[in-house]
Amino acid sequence: MRRKLVIGNWKLHGSLLENQGLLNRLKQELHDLEGVDAAVCLPYVYLYQAQAVLRDSAIAWGAQNVSQFTEGAYTSCISAKMVAEFGCTYTIVGHSERRALKLESNQVATKRLLNALHAGLTPIFCVGETLDERDGGMAELIVRNQMLNVVYGLDNKSFALAKKLNMVIAYEPVWAIGTGEHATPEQAQRMHSFIRMMIAERDREFAEQIRILYGGSMAPKNAESLLNMPDIDGGLLGRAALVAEDFIDTCRIASHCWQQQAKFNPQAHTSAVIV
Ligand code: PEP
Numbered sequence: 001m002r003r004k005l006v007i008g009n010w011k012l013h014g015s016l017l018e019n020q021g022l023l024n025r026l027k028q029e030l031h032d033l034e035g036v037d038a039a040v041c042l043p044y045v046y047l048y049q050a051q052a053v054l055r056d057s058a059i060a061w062g063a064q065n066v067s068q069f070t071e072g073a074y075t076s077c078i079s080a081k082m083v084a085e086f087g088c089t090y091t092i093v094g095h096s097e098r099r100a101l102k103l104e105s106n107q108v109a110t111k112r113l114l115n116a117l118h119a120g121l122t123p124i125f126c127v128g129e130t131l132d133e134r135d136g137g138m139a140e141l142i143v144r145n146q147m148l149n150v151v152y153g154l155d156n157k158s159f160a161l162a163k164k165l166n167m168v169i170a171y172e173p174v175w176a177i178g179t180g181e182h183a184t185p186e187q188a189q190r191m192h193s194f195i196r197m198m199i200a201e202r203d204r205e206f207a208e209q210i211r212i213l214y215g216g217s218m219a220p221k222n223a224e225s226l227l228n229m230p231d232i233d234g235g236l237l238g239r240a241a242l243v244a245e246d247f248i249d250t251c252r253i254a255s256h257c258w259q260q261q262a263k264f265n266p267q268a269h270t271s272a273v274i275v
Contacts, residue, residue: 004254005234008040008241023053025244035258047086062090068111080119110149117161124168131175170236176216185225192231220249227257
Protein backbone atom coordinates (compact mmCIF):
# COMPACT_ATOMS: atom_id res chain seq x y z
CA MET A 1 0.00 0.00 0.00
CA ARG A 2 1.31 3.45 -0.88
CA ARG A 3 2.60 5.46 2.09
CA LYS A 4 1.26 8.97 2.41
CA LEU A 5 3.67 11.82 1.66
CA VAL A 6 3.39 15.32 3.12
CA ILE A 7 5.71 17.97 1.68
CA GLY A 8 6.10 21.59 2.71
CA ASN A 9 6.83 24.17 0.03
CA TRP A 10 8.35 27.08 1.91
CA LYS A 11 8.41 29.34 -1.18
CA LEU A 12 10.11 32.71 -0.54
CA HIS A 13 9.94 32.49 3.24
CA GLY A 14 12.36 31.90 6.06
CA SER A 15 15.48 33.19 7.74
CA LEU A 16 18.33 31.29 9.34
CA LEU A 17 16.88 31.96 12.77
CA GLU A 18 13.25 31.10 11.97
CA ASN A 19 14.24 28.01 10.03
CA GLN A 20 16.28 26.67 12.89
CA GLY A 21 13.26 26.78 15.19
CA LEU A 22 10.86 25.30 12.64
CA LEU A 23 13.18 22.52 11.48
CA ASN A 24 14.08 21.52 15.03
CA ARG A 25 10.42 21.38 15.96
CA LEU A 26 9.57 19.17 12.96
CA LYS A 27 12.50 16.94 13.75
CA GLN A 28 11.35 16.49 17.34
CA GLU A 29 7.73 15.77 16.49
CA LEU A 30 7.87 13.82 13.25
CA HIS A 31 9.85 10.72 13.92
CA ASP A 32 7.52 7.79 14.43
CA LEU A 33 4.48 8.39 12.27
CA GLU A 34 3.16 5.22 10.75
CA GLY A 35 2.63 5.18 7.00
CA VAL A 36 3.80 8.74 6.34
CA ASP A 37 6.88 10.32 4.81
CA ALA A 38 7.48 14.02 5.42
CA ALA A 39 9.71 16.51 3.65
CA VAL A 40 10.34 20.23 3.29
CA CYS A 41 11.36 22.09 0.13
CA LEU A 42 13.25 25.24 1.03
CA PRO A 43 14.92 28.12 -0.78
CA TYR A 44 18.32 27.05 -2.16
CA VAL A 45 20.29 29.14 0.31
CA TYR A 46 18.86 27.18 3.23
CA LEU A 47 19.55 23.68 1.89
CA TYR A 48 22.81 23.51 3.79
CA GLN A 49 21.01 24.41 7.00
CA ALA A 50 18.32 21.79 6.32
CA GLN A 51 20.98 19.19 5.72
CA ALA A 52 22.73 20.07 8.98
CA VAL A 53 19.54 19.95 11.06
CA LEU A 54 17.67 17.09 9.38
CA ARG A 55 20.44 14.70 8.33
CA ASP A 56 19.73 12.24 11.18
CA SER A 57 15.97 12.72 11.20
CA ALA A 58 12.95 11.09 9.55
CA ILE A 59 12.33 14.22 7.48
CA ALA A 60 13.66 14.58 3.95
CA TRP A 61 14.40 17.90 2.27
CA GLY A 62 14.51 19.27 -1.22
CA ALA A 63 14.62 22.27 -3.53
CA GLN A 64 11.78 24.19 -5.12
CA ASN A 65 13.14 23.95 -8.63
CA VAL A 66 16.23 23.04 -10.63
CA SER A 67 17.61 24.53 -13.81
CA GLN A 68 16.79 23.20 -17.24
CA PHE A 69 20.54 23.52 -17.91
CA THR A 70 23.21 21.29 -16.48
CA GLU A 71 26.23 23.60 -16.66
CA GLY A 72 27.48 26.72 -18.41
CA ALA A 73 27.04 30.46 -18.71
CA TYR A 74 23.58 30.67 -17.13
CA THR A 75 23.81 33.34 -14.46
CA SER A 76 21.75 32.65 -11.31
CA CYS A 77 20.72 29.14 -12.35
CA ILE A 78 21.12 26.24 -9.94
CA SER A 79 21.56 22.78 -11.40
CA ALA A 80 20.04 19.54 -10.17
CA LYS A 81 23.54 18.19 -9.59
CA MET A 82 24.32 21.12 -7.27
CA VAL A 83 21.13 20.60 -5.33
CA ALA A 84 21.86 16.89 -4.98
CA GLU A 85 25.17 17.73 -3.29
CA PHE A 86 23.18 19.03 -0.32
CA GLY A 87 21.60 15.67 0.37
CA CYS A 88 18.26 16.58 -1.18
CA THR A 89 15.80 13.82 -1.90
CA TYR A 90 13.25 15.94 -3.77
CA THR A 91 12.82 18.90 -6.02
CA ILE A 92 9.59 20.55 -7.07
CA VAL A 93 9.24 21.09 -10.82
CA GLY A 94 6.65 23.00 -12.81
CA HIS A 95 4.96 24.77 -9.90
CA SER A 96 2.15 26.99 -11.13
CA GLU A 97 3.82 30.07 -9.63
CA ARG A 98 6.69 29.40 -12.04
CA ARG A 99 4.35 28.64 -14.91
CA ALA A 100 2.37 31.84 -14.23
CA LEU A 101 5.48 33.98 -14.44
CA LYS A 102 5.95 32.44 -17.91
CA LEU A 103 9.21 30.96 -16.75
CA GLU A 104 8.11 27.42 -17.28
CA SER A 105 6.47 25.92 -20.34
CA ASN A 106 5.63 22.22 -20.34
CA GLN A 107 8.80 21.67 -22.36
CA VAL A 108 11.03 23.54 -19.89
CA ALA A 109 9.38 21.81 -16.93
CA THR A 110 10.06 18.45 -18.55
CA LYS A 111 13.71 19.39 -19.12
CA ARG A 112 14.02 20.27 -15.45
CA LEU A 113 12.36 17.01 -14.50
CA LEU A 114 14.83 15.06 -16.64
CA ASN A 115 17.79 16.87 -15.07
CA ALA A 116 16.43 16.12 -11.62
CA LEU A 117 16.08 12.42 -12.42
CA HIS A 118 19.53 12.14 -13.89
CA ALA A 119 20.98 13.80 -10.78
CA GLY A 120 19.25 11.20 -8.59
CA LEU A 121 16.54 13.54 -7.28
CA THR A 122 12.89 12.64 -6.98
CA PRO A 123 10.89 15.24 -8.90
CA ILE A 124 7.54 16.49 -7.65
CA PHE A 125 5.92 17.42 -10.93
CA CYS A 126 3.11 19.94 -10.47
CA VAL A 127 0.05 20.19 -12.68
CA GLY A 128 -3.26 21.99 -12.33
CA GLU A 129 -5.82 24.16 -14.06
CA THR A 130 -6.85 27.78 -13.53
CA LEU A 131 -10.36 28.75 -12.49
CA ASP A 132 -11.25 29.91 -16.00
CA GLU A 133 -10.09 26.59 -17.37
CA ARG A 134 -12.16 24.68 -14.80
CA ASP A 135 -15.21 26.84 -15.39
CA GLY A 136 -14.80 26.29 -19.10
CA GLY A 137 -14.87 22.51 -18.58
CA MET A 138 -11.22 22.24 -19.60
CA ALA A 139 -9.63 21.03 -16.34
CA GLU A 140 -8.88 17.49 -17.46
CA LEU A 141 -7.71 18.60 -20.88
CA ILE A 142 -5.25 21.07 -19.33
CA VAL A 143 -3.89 18.53 -16.87
CA ARG A 144 -3.64 15.92 -19.59
CA ASN A 145 -1.64 18.35 -21.67
CA GLN A 146 0.69 19.11 -18.78
CA MET A 147 1.18 15.40 -18.17
CA LEU A 148 1.73 14.38 -21.80
CA ASN A 149 5.49 14.91 -21.89
CA VAL A 150 5.92 13.04 -18.64
CA VAL A 151 3.84 10.07 -19.68
CA TYR A 152 4.83 9.76 -23.33
CA GLY A 153 7.80 12.10 -23.79
CA LEU A 154 10.29 10.38 -21.51
CA ASP A 155 12.61 7.88 -23.18
CA ASN A 156 12.57 4.38 -21.66
CA LYS A 157 15.71 4.96 -19.62
CA SER A 158 14.38 8.16 -18.04
CA PHE A 159 10.99 6.60 -17.43
CA ALA A 160 12.66 3.69 -15.65
CA LEU A 161 14.57 6.22 -13.56
CA ALA A 162 11.34 8.03 -12.70
CA LYS A 163 9.95 4.72 -11.49
CA LYS A 164 13.07 3.84 -9.54
CA LEU A 165 13.23 7.25 -7.87
CA ASN A 166 9.50 7.24 -7.14
CA MET A 167 8.64 10.38 -9.08
CA VAL A 168 5.74 12.25 -7.47
CA ILE A 169 2.91 14.16 -9.17
CA ALA A 170 1.23 17.06 -7.36
CA TYR A 171 -2.22 18.06 -8.53
CA GLU A 172 -2.52 21.71 -7.57
CA PRO A 173 -5.54 23.55 -8.95
CA VAL A 174 -4.22 27.08 -9.43
CA TRP A 175 -7.41 28.61 -8.02
CA ALA A 176 -6.82 26.80 -4.73
CA ILE A 177 -3.22 27.81 -4.17
CA GLY A 178 -2.82 30.37 -1.40
CA THR A 179 -6.50 31.31 -1.57
CA GLY A 180 -7.86 29.42 1.43
CA GLU A 181 -10.25 27.70 -0.98
CA HIS A 182 -9.57 24.04 -1.64
CA ALA A 183 -10.85 21.54 -4.15
CA THR A 184 -13.56 19.31 -2.74
CA PRO A 185 -12.37 15.79 -1.97
CA GLU A 186 -14.53 14.57 -4.88
CA GLN A 187 -13.06 17.08 -7.34
CA ALA A 188 -9.55 16.18 -6.27
CA GLN A 189 -10.21 12.42 -6.29
CA ARG A 190 -11.60 12.64 -9.79
CA MET A 191 -8.48 14.40 -11.07
CA HIS A 192 -6.08 12.15 -9.17
CA SER A 193 -7.77 9.10 -10.61
CA PHE A 194 -7.59 10.66 -14.07
CA ILE A 195 -3.84 11.27 -13.64
CA ARG A 196 -3.28 7.72 -12.40
CA MET A 197 -5.16 6.26 -15.35
CA MET A 198 -3.05 8.37 -17.68
CA ILE A 199 0.14 6.94 -16.17
CA ALA A 200 -1.36 3.47 -16.52
CA GLU A 201 -1.58 4.07 -20.26
CA ARG A 202 2.20 3.73 -20.27
CA ASP A 203 2.93 1.56 -17.24
CA ARG A 204 0.29 -0.03 -15.05
CA GLU A 205 2.74 -1.03 -12.36
CA PHE A 206 4.02 2.52 -12.02
CA ALA A 207 0.45 3.81 -11.90
CA GLU A 208 -0.12 1.65 -8.82
CA GLN A 209 3.09 2.82 -7.20
CA ILE A 210 3.22 6.54 -7.92
CA ARG A 211 2.17 8.98 -5.22
CA ILE A 212 -0.14 11.75 -6.37
CA LEU A 213 -0.31 14.65 -3.91
CA TYR A 214 -3.00 17.27 -3.61
CA GLY A 215 -1.91 20.90 -3.18
CA GLY A 216 -4.01 24.02 -2.72
CA SER A 217 -4.85 25.38 0.73
CA MET A 218 -4.51 22.01 2.41
CA ALA A 219 -4.50 22.47 6.19
CA PRO A 220 -5.45 20.43 9.26
CA LYS A 221 -9.08 21.51 8.93
CA ASN A 222 -9.55 19.95 5.50
CA ALA A 223 -6.76 17.35 5.36
CA GLU A 224 -8.71 14.37 6.59
CA SER A 225 -11.48 14.50 4.02
CA LEU A 226 -8.94 14.91 1.22
CA LEU A 227 -6.46 12.30 2.47
CA ASN A 228 -9.19 9.72 2.96
CA MET A 229 -9.72 9.61 -0.78
CA PRO A 230 -8.22 6.48 -2.34
CA ASP A 231 -6.05 8.24 -4.92
CA ILE A 232 -4.88 11.15 -2.76
CA ASP A 233 -1.54 10.00 -1.46
CA GLY A 234 -0.55 13.10 0.45
CA GLY A 235 -0.28 16.85 0.27
CA LEU A 236 1.95 19.63 -0.96
CA LEU A 237 1.49 22.43 1.57
CA GLY A 238 2.40 26.09 1.19
CA ARG A 239 1.04 28.31 3.90
CA ALA A 240 0.38 25.47 6.36
CA ALA A 241 3.98 24.34 6.05
CA LEU A 242 5.24 27.53 7.67
CA VAL A 243 3.43 26.92 10.94
CA ALA A 244 4.94 24.01 12.86
CA GLU A 245 1.62 22.89 14.42
CA ASP A 246 -0.21 22.92 11.11
CA PHE A 247 2.43 20.90 9.31
CA ILE A 248 2.79 18.43 12.17
CA ASP A 249 -0.98 18.04 12.54
CA THR A 250 -1.37 17.44 8.81
CA CYS A 251 1.28 14.71 8.99
CA ARG A 252 -0.55 13.13 11.94
CA ILE A 253 -3.84 13.23 10.05
CA ALA A 254 -2.12 11.63 7.06
CA SER A 255 -0.90 8.84 9.32
CA HIS A 256 -4.39 8.34 10.71
CA CYS A 257 -5.87 8.16 7.19
CA TRP A 258 -3.19 5.71 6.12
CA GLN A 259 -3.93 3.49 9.11
CA GLN A 260 -7.66 3.54 8.36
CA GLN A 261 -7.06 2.66 4.74
CA ALA A 262 -4.62 -0.10 5.73
CA LYS A 263 -7.13 -1.53 8.18
CA PHE A 264 -10.10 -1.57 5.87
CA ASN A 265 -8.36 -2.28 2.63
CA PRO A 266 -4.86 -3.66 3.18
CA GLN A 267 -4.57 -4.62 -0.48
CA ALA A 268 -5.46 -1.08 -1.51
CA HIS A 269 -3.77 0.12 -4.60
CA THR A 270 -5.23 2.24 -7.33
CA SER A 271 -8.95 2.60 -7.13
CA ALA A 272 -9.42 4.09 -10.53
CA VAL A 273 -12.55 5.35 -8.81
CA ILE A 274 -14.23 8.36 -10.28
CA VAL A 275 -16.52 9.84 -7.65
C1 PEP B 1 1.65 25.53 -3.07
O1 PEP B 1 2.08 26.62 -3.37
O2 PEP B 1 2.19 24.52 -3.54
C2 PEP B 1 0.52 25.45 -2.17
C3 PEP B 1 -0.17 24.36 -2.15
O3 PEP B 1 0.25 26.56 -1.40
P1 PEP B 1 -0.95 26.71 -0.33
O4 PEP B 1 -0.94 25.48 0.51
O5 PEP B 1 -0.60 27.94 0.45
O6 PEP B 1 -2.20 26.85 -1.10
